[in-house]
Amino acid sequence: MSSILNKLIAVVGEDYASNRQEELFTYSKDLGTAPPQWPEYVVAPKTDKEIQKIVLLANEEKVPIVPLGGGMTLAGLALPLKGGIIIDLKRLDKIIEVNPESRYMVVEAGISNGKVTAHLHNHYPRLMHSEPGAPPAATIGGNLAIHGQGDLAHPYGFNSDMVNGMEVILPTGEMIQLGSCAVGSGWYSMQPLPDLKFFSGWNGTTGIITKVSLKLFPNKKFRDNDLFVVENEELVPEILYELTHLGMTEDLISSSAAIPPLMNKLHHISINIAGDYEEEIEFKRHMVFDVALSKFIRSGTGGIGNLAGEWPRPQVSKSSDWKKGGGFEYVGAIIPVSLYPECYRQGARISEQHDIPYTILGRVIGCSHAMMFSWSYAFNRADEETVKHARQALHETDDLVMNLNGTIWKPAVYGQRLMMDRMNKNTLELMGKIKTLLDPNGIMNPGNWEVNR
Amino acid sequence: MTLSEYKYNDIIHRCFRCGYCKFPTDWDDVTNCPSYARYRMESFSSGGRLWLIRAWVNGDIQWSEHLTKIIYSCTSCKNCVEKCPHTFSDDLVNMVVAAKTELIKIGKIPKPVKDFLENTQLYGNPYGISAKKRADWMEDLDIPAYNGHDYLYYVGCDGSFDPRAQKAARATARLLMSAGVSFGILGTDEISDGNEVDMLGEDGLLEYLAQKNIQKFSKLGVKNIITLSPHSYNVFKNKYPDFGGQYQVYHYTQILAGLIKNGKLKVPDTSGISITFHDPCFLGRWNKEYDAPRKIIQSFKGMTFNEMARNRKGALCCGGGAGNFYTDFLGGSDESPARIRIREAVDTRADVLAVACPNCLMMLEDAAASEGSEIIVKDISEIFFPE
Numbered sequence A: 001m002s003s004i005l006n007k008l009i010a011v012v013g014e015d016y017a018s019n020r021q022e023e024l025f026t027y028s029k030d031l032g033t034a035p036p037q038w039p040e041y042v043v044a045p046k047t048d049k050e051i052q053k054i055v056l057l058a059n060e061e062k063v064p065i066v067p068l069g070g071g072m073t074l075a076g077l078a079l080p081l082k083g084g085i086i087i088d089l090k091r092l093d094k095i096i097e098v099n100p101e102s103r104y105m106v107v108e109a110g111i112s113n114g115k116v117t118a119h120l121h122n123h124y125p126r127l128m129h130s131e132p133g134a135p136p137a138a139t140i141g142g143n144l145a146i147h148g149q150g151d152l153a154h155p156y157g158f159n160s161d162m163v164n165g166m167e168v169i170l171p172t173g174e175m176i177q178l179g180s181c182a183v184g185s186g187w188y189s190m191q192p193l194p195d196l197k198f199f200s201g202w203n204g205t206t207g208i209i210t211k212v213s214l215k216l217f218p219n220k221k222f223r224d225n226d227l228f229v230v231e232n233e234e235l236v237p238e239i240l241y242e243l244t245h246l247g248m249t250e251d252l253i254s255s256s257a258a259i260p261p262l263m264n265k266l267h268h269i270s271i272n273i274a275g276d277y278e279e280e281i282e283f284k285r286h287m288v289f290d291v292a293l294s295k296f297i298r299s300g301t302g303g304i305g306n307l308a309g310e311w312p313r314p315q316v317s318k319s320s321d322w323k324k325g326g327g328f329e330y331v332g333a334i335i336p337v338s339l340y341p342e343c344y345r346q347g348a349r350i351s352e353q354h355d356i357p358y359t360i361l362g363r364v365i366g367c368s369h370a371m372m373f374s375w376s377y378a379f380n381r382a383d384e385e386t387v388k389h390a391r392q393a394l395h396e397t398d399d400l401v402m403n404l405n406g407t408i409w410k411p412a413v414y415g416q417r418l419m420m421d422r423m424n425k426n427t428l429e430l431m432g433k434i435k436t437l438l439d440p441n442g443i444m445n446p447g448n449w450e451v452n453r
Numbered sequence B: 001m002t003l004s005e006y007k008y009n010d011i012i013h014r015c016f017r018c019g020y021c022k023f024p025t026d027w028d029d030v031t032n033c034p035s036y037a038r039y040r041m042e043s044f045s046s047g048g049r050l051w052l053i054r055a056w057v058n059g060d061i062q063w064s065e066h067l068t069k070i071i072y073s074c075t076s077c078k079n080c081v082e083k084c085p086h087t088f089s090d091d092l093v094n095m096v097v098a099a100k101t102e103l104i105k106i107g108k109i110p111k112p113v114k115d116f117l118e119n120t121q122l123y124g125n126p127y128g129i130s131a132k133k134r135a136d137w138m139e140d141l142d143i144p145a146y147n148g149h150d151y152l153y154y155v156g157c158d159g160s161f162d163p164r165a166q167k168a169a170r171a172t173a174r175l176l177m178s179a180g181v182s183f184g185i186l187g188t189d190e191i192s193d194g195n196e197v198d199m200l201g202e203d204g205l206l207e208y209l210a211q212k213n214i215q216k217f218s219k220l221g222v223k224n225i226i227t228l229s230p231h232s233y234n235v236f237k238n239k240y241p242d243f244g245g246q247y248q249v250y251h252y253t254q255i256l257a258g259l260i261k262n263g264k265l266k267v268p269d270t271s272g273i274s275i276t277f278h279d280p281c282f283l284g285r286w287n288k289e290y291d292a293p294r295k296i297i298q299s300f301k302g303m304t305f306n307e308m309a310r311n312r313k314g315a316l317c318c319g320g321g322a323g324n325f326y327t328d329f330l331g332g333s334d335e336s337p338a339r340i341r342i343r344e345a346v347d348t349r350a351d352v353l354a355v356a357c358p359n360c361l362m363m364l365e366d367a368a369a370s371e372g373s374e375i376i377v378k379d380i381s382e383i384f385f386p387e
């Protein structure tokens, strides 16, 4: 048995470390189009102390380590591009504290979004966190590591803006704390210490997030999901502007898709409304439809698609079966809302060229400050031709984002390179220096954000 | 090697591995797939297992003992079927069972599975105990051999041979007798029902057992069957019709609930005792019977009943299904599903963890001992007879 495996077993126990083909195979793939990348070891630690030991071991042996949460990014970001040890963080899943008065909760970073939602629902029904539309197995740490966004993105921004503190194990094994917790004052604020936030958006290349203080927000008693439908995509930015001016809604998403036919070439703007009283909901609905959107209704350019629908639970993974084949991947981009129409048109075009039913979606971030726009491409895992088409469509979409002056979100390696090629040279150099400073042995998820390639 | 005969070649690639299948109904945790709860490696999750099976079937990975352990650690609990959002979800467990069938065809199965199947074939039970002892569970009970009674009471292998499950078999028989139900048993003529054999992928042996049982039932004129085990209930109800055996099948909790409703059964006084209930997969998720056991418990005098956090279709399996009570691929750890389940039962502050399945009874009582817990694991039928 290899000596590294023995050492890993000594840290986590026999059940949670492996170099057998079954585990290596399983972790060599993610859900998207990326070709397999084989790790040499897989390890599933339970505590931050165990993680520290693994990081120290990796430095000693100069073996790459790749942190893995839910593995749901689809973009190959947690695949071991240079081999090494996958650290599956999902056993790091404790809820450490909930502070309802100060509206935060401290969790271990491998906890699933599903568990956080269920815990709040069962024990603190007046509180919620911003849950991404990803399958509920997506972890809090993984989502922060890629600057994710959830169903409170419109009122409160990116999920990485909703953090009150963090504990991180650096690539050299030291544990650091960020925010008020760093001075032992509890986990209630990220400010006012000097900013040291080098961990969100870095794809685990600068450290392993082990604890997070998540901001919580009021969870109103009643919530419903309304739909406003337009045919002309040019109207979507204006509609969203009106709605964000009104400021009475939670999640705002505009989407369009070839399947089901009901959505084809139409733009469904999903408007989530919440209130503690029925009257509050009714008043908000009145303000949304009779005031903010009335001119579109009166002019016949927009109509109400549905009122008081169920608050939708993430169900997007169904689109993975549109090619009857268990796969889809999407390019996400952070764009100005005004780019929505062009992004939609170009996306539909790229999809058509690759014979993939088009699926696009734009979620408002902040007060129409930006939008996360996604282009999804389904493929059939058993048909390599369709995988190639999806991969090609993804690359073309990455190029498109750059051409439209968007910014690729959670880019795969191809997109990372496009972004770094365009990046301000001094900024890029600083990224390189930070990586070298934090990770002198270059062991943290190498291949991602490779500044000095 | 490619296994062109694998039955689900045309759909197995459709699993996206999105992980919904790890959750209970309320998203409480990623640990509702018992084998994933135990090992916490993606390879042991429902999606991971399907991807591995596909890789093996396609010749992308080779057979190994570890692969067979991963495949056989699936307990057929159907949590994945319950949670998967896709249209092919009904076939998720079938895809694993079909892989087990392929392993059997090439004769490369783990030793405990081989023993289980061989014993069942040779002795009619997985324990390898002589059929002559099959009626010993009765002790001093005077139960007639089935002879045109209203019901056949089918005890099953666990109730017949496992000392702990035998107590539940006796308690159930005593209740049926006290309520004046007309029933008889097969005694030493009883053989395995074949449910576990089916879940282990041995479809040939299932067919053999089913045909033998059906012949016997036909000869005796059996029309109505009461089973002690939800596993027997499942196979009689859902599989035997494929072999020409049509019966009115009842799990004993359904009969008891009816007897209580009609005032034919005296309910026990459980004042001062707090009870929680563990749903057996083959009664619950497989056959959608969640109410009968609860109706019984809720009829008890002075009862306090608290649900576990994961219950009904979101219940965590005890880890004993698909022969795992015997093959034990999920044992040996604090994170064994049965031990997790005991901790959840303890969280309800229950004095008694009620079960309605001999398999769960064996698994959970062992787990309570390993946990050093004082919670008492009892079959529902046993609660009628306070010690």
Ligand SMILES: Cc1cc2nc3c(=O)[nH]c(=O)nc-3n(C[C@H](O)[C@H](O)[C@H](O)COP(=O)(O)OP(=O)(O)OC[C@H]3O[C@@H](n4cnc5c(N)ncnc54)[C@H](O)[C@@H]3O)c2cc1C
Pocket (backbone or CB within 6 Å): A066, A067, A068, A069, A070, A071, A072, A073, A074, A077, A078, A089, A109, A110, A132, A133, A134, A135, A137, A138, A139, A140, A141, A142, A143, A144, A145, A146, A147, A148, A149, A150, A202, A203, A204, A205, A207, A208, A209, A210, A316, A317, A445
């Ligand atoms: C159907 C679908 C819908 C989606 N919708 C959304 C959405 O609405 N909003 C959204 O934000 N995302 C969405 N996603 C994308 C993605 O699933 C989520 O962002 C998810 O939260 C990522 O978390 P994860 O745990 O799966 O991360 P992983 O994929 O496991 O990891 C992501 C990256 O972070 C690194 N990493 C993981 N954990 C840590 C850690 N603790 N410390 C440091 N680095 C770490 C990994 O190495 C990798 O580079 C969606 C995905 C799917 C499949």
